[in-house]
Amino acid sequence: MPSTTINPTRMELTRLKGRLKTAQRGHKLLKDKRDELMKQFMDVIRENRSLRRRVEEGLMRAHGSFTVAAALMSPEMLEQSLLYPKQSVELDMTFQNIMSVDVPKYEFRTSSQDPGEIYPYGFAQTSGELDDAVDAMSQVFQDMLKLAEIEKTSQLLAEEIEKTRRRVNALEYVKIPEMQENIKYITMKLDENERANTIRLMKVKDMLLKEAIEDRRAENARAAKVFRASGEAPQEV
Template identity: 30%
Template sequence: MSKDRIDIFPSRMALALMKARLSAGQKGYNLLKKKSDALTMRFRQILKKIVENKTEMGEVMKNAAFSLIEARFISGDFNNVVLQKLSSKAHIKVFQKKDNVAGVQLPIFEAISEGGDSYELAGLARGGQQMSKLKKVYSHCVKLLIDVASLQTSFIALDNSIKLTNRRVNALQYVVIPKVETTLHYIVTELDEMEREEFYRLKKIQATKKRQAIQKEKERIIVEEKLTLQQERMEEYGKGQGKTYAKSPTKKGAKDEPKSILDDSADNDVLF
């Protein structure tokens, strides 16, 4: 049972602490659940785009291969012309930017064309139309590859984030929150038991005090009865001897106050 709850001493402060922890855990669970749903939705969108782009890339690569064969058939071997026109600067550059999805930074690659066409004179002698088509097809193929790389990178990042978020959600749902709830139930049960014990203790104390008061009252009544009986016997004995004994004026329930030894008044005779 101790494994299913937190080891804590049951008290009012512990009860307030567990309630605050339970509230924080439930809020965290709701936020992480919403984050997981948002990431999952974006994950499916990216997966759909990856499938579409890869399907399109297959067709584009096939057209590019056929265009290359057509251009070589008409224009001949133009590898030397392409190698001579190579420059130190790239015609297509890739820039990276970030996209924020529910707190997760996703890398996005963007292709940007800079400068003019270095191969605008290629195919001028013959096969110009095929060379122009070949350049367009391969340019589109490069941009499509960059898009697929961007989507694939975002796909992997989202997959890792979704796994991490789902582990946290499951930990809160099946471990942390049930443990706090069990601890809260334990504290409430123990506090109720303490209150019942305190109430029973107070009732026992009250019953004991009441019983003691009744006992004292009975003892006082017995003492008064004995004193009254003794006084009556003394009066009867005095009458038989021709003497009278005055009864001290005492209130009912009040004890006789002792006389002072310095008092000059005459005391009653004491018979032995």
């Protein structure tokens, strides 16, 4: 029995069959999209794991070097050395489409390509450990930016996977079974109406045939009476 009131007509049956065909095609496309999104998501997760490990190792190296430099230099000298950076960075963000999901792509460039520009201080009053710390931070910066890009991508893909999964489940367990049940109901109603019409036609045919037989018998009876009255043998009609 359908959950909603529907009109059991052939036009409604044709419309529901068209909707069912479209829903089944959409269900297959959404399942393919979900599977491909899961594949892309797993690739991103594996890349994120290795990149996070590399970033954590680089940050640990930089932190260790800064700790040694802070022990060897006075706080005032350390703060003064890092107070005015010489190098500036420009960050550009574009978008890449992955299965209808726009994920960010980060790119940065420095104002100078000279590797020595990353040190905003002279080497006379600072320790070598500070140089190692600044160099480690400059190397890990690009990995950190890539990690931010990968984590945002994984977040957007996870949200799209969840939305696609809900749509697939809604079609598979709600919409398609409901339309199939409605089609079954309308088909049964139409078959029942057709059988009822056939029975009515047969009854009408039987009534007409019975009426024709009775008319023939009455006509034969009248003919026999006329022939008896005229003295002639009645002829079979």
